[in-house]
Amino acid sequence: MGSLGRPEYVIYPDKISETLTMYQASVYIRGGVSVSFRNYRFMGRAMPTERHAIQMAAREAIARL
Numbered sequence: 001m002g003s004l005g006r007p008e009y010v011i012y013p014d015k016i017s018e019t020l021t022m023y024q025a026s027v028y029i030r031g032g033v034s035v036s037f038r039n040y041r042f043m044g045r046a047m048p049t050e051r052h053a054i055q056m057a058a059r060e061a062i063a064r065l
Contacts, residue, residue, distance in 0.1 A: 007027045007029050007058070008029075009026070009027050009028075009054050009057060011023055011053055012024045012025070022046040022048060023048070024046045024047070025057040026041055026057055027042050027058060040061065042057055042060040042064060043060065044060050
């Protein structure tokens with residue numbers, strides 16, 4: 001699979017209470033050869049920080065690709 005661009009991350013905040021917010025991220029990957037061009041989307045688990053949410057989405061993409 002050849003990648004045509006950088007992965008795009010989208011972060012979804014989920015406010016649990018006044019003091020606690022959890023974050024979930026998804027990663028979109030556009031890529032592939034022109035004959036079999038495919039888009040991929042992977043969701044990570046809810047995590048306490050945005051950075052951890054992005055890491056989990058990236059980990060999910062690596063594990064499935």
